[in-house]
Amino acid sequence: MNTAELPKALLHDHLDGGLRPGTVIELAAEYGHRLPADDPDSLQAWFNQGDSGSLETYLAAFAHTTAVMQTPGALERVAREAVEDLAADGVRYAEIRFAPSLHTAGGLEPTEVVAAVAAGARAGEEATGCVARLLVVAMRTMDDAAAVAKLAVASRDLGVVGFDVAGAEAGNPAGRFSGACQIVIDANLAITIHAGEGDGPTSIAQALHQCGAQRLGHGVRIVEDATVVDGEIAEVGSLAEYVRDRRVPLEISVSSNLHTGLYPSVEDHPVGMLHRAGFLVTLNTDNRLMSGTRLSHEFDLAVAHHGFTVDDLHVVTRRALEAGFGEWPVRQRLLTDIDAAYRAHGSTV
Numbered sequence: 001m002n003t004a005e006l007p008k009a010l011l012h013d014h015l016d017g018g019l020r021p022g023t024v025i026e027l028a029a030e031y032g033h034r035l036p037a038d039d040p041d042s043l044q045a046w047f048n049q050g051d052s053g054s055l056e057t058y059l060a061a062f063a064h065t066t067a068v069m070q071t072p073g074a075l076e077r078v079a080r081e082a083v084e085d086l087a088a089d090g091v092r093y094a095e096i097r098f099a100p101s102l103h104t105a106g107g108l109e110p111t112e113v114v115a116a117v118a119a120g121a122r123a124g125e126e127a128t129g130c131v132a133r134l135l136v137v138a139m140r141t142m143d144d145a146a147a148v149a150k151l152a153v154a155s156r157d158l159g160v161v162g163f164d165v166a167g168a169e170a171g172n173p174a175g176r177f178s179g180a181c182q183i184v185i186d187a188n189l190a191i192t193i194h195a196g197e198g199d200g201p202t203s204i205a206q207a208l209h210q211c212g213a214q215r216l217g218h219g220v221r222i223v224e225d226a227t228v229v230d231g232e233i234a235e236v237g238s239l240a241e242y243v244r245d246r247r248v249p250l251e252i253s254v255s256s257n258l259h260t261g262l263y264p265s266v267e268d269h270p271v272g273m274l275h276r277a278g279f280l281v282t283l284n285t286d287n288r289l290m291s292g293t294r295l296s297h298e299f300d301l302a303v304a305h306h307g308f309t310v311d312d313l314h315v316v317t318r319r320a321l322e323a324g325f326g327e328w329p330v331r332q333r334l335l336t337d338i339d340a341a342y343r344a345h346g347s348t349v
């Protein structure tokens with residue numbers, strides 16, 4: 001099965017984690033930023049620190065990408081190229097997320113950051129037909145979440161469809177951000193929160209119940225609220241039952257979880273058992289540059305190591321579109337297209 005040919009939907013992809021290595025090098029030369037390597041292959045290898053083994057080390061690599069994303073031109077280019085690269089991999093609907101506060105070191109106002117990213121995403125969408133929507137992210141390690149929440153709300157006309165809280169989760173549980181999330185909830189904007197990646201069920205519960213998250217960024221550690229027997233989920237605790245039965249979408253990113261040391265091998269990742277146990281699993285890239293991945297590769301991993309069939313990939317893609325925060329009529333039209341394409345590839349769903 002050539003998964004690159006399959007139409008796909010992507011809910012979790014970071015703008016500052018998906019640059020082309022060549023673009024990082026060109027922008028670094030333009031802005032006088034020193035990189036750890038100066039040819040695209042070596043730089044890709046440096047970023048793809050497969051044995052970094054911790055979320056904190058992994059996050060440190062972002063200092064180099066955000067350093068070259070401090071002008072409207074750079075932000076617009078990176079956003080446009082992101083949509084072009086996703087479209088080339090068969091992605092038809094993408095939600096790309098970014099933290100405006102990471103792009104103000106060069107003097108930009110947060111509103112200018114959002115405007116530049118939105119212009120690039122729009123240009124990418126116009127050039128490729130891949131529907132691109134944006135999520136505005138507040139960083140756990142910063143103290144401006146309420147301002148970022150207000151910015152997200154004020155930016156909905158620019159294609160911002162939701163709000164996220166990201167960054168080092170351990171020691172920064174979601175509940176601390178309930179006030180910022182209430183601003184978003186009161187404005188009827190959607191929320192997804194990174195939870196169940198660097199921390200376990202407690203953080204997931206806070207994201208859902210204190211912050212109103214409608215999806216979970218990663219969320220894989222929900223498996224810690226279940227009993228696993230012979231590689232399958234045999235029993236669920238009350239939180240895992242809630243996540244499964246309320247159909248809370250899990251934005252799962254296998255390669256990313258391996259690179260941060262969450263699981264020692266692809267086989268150890270719970271994506272397969274979660275999917276088989278009825279959890280609402282979606283497959284995502286998280287950070288294409290840092291993890292040296294693309295969505296078709298994430299599909300390939302699920303096929304090769306977790307027994308996913310074309311039917312499973314069809315289900316996962318339908319679920320990602322249904323869980324999207326963008327306008328329903330647009331996603332509904334894409335669902336119809338995607339159903340036809342998967343059935344042409346043998347899906348019986």
Ligand SMILES: [Zn+2]
Nearest residue numbers: 014194217286
């Ligand atoms: Zn992420």
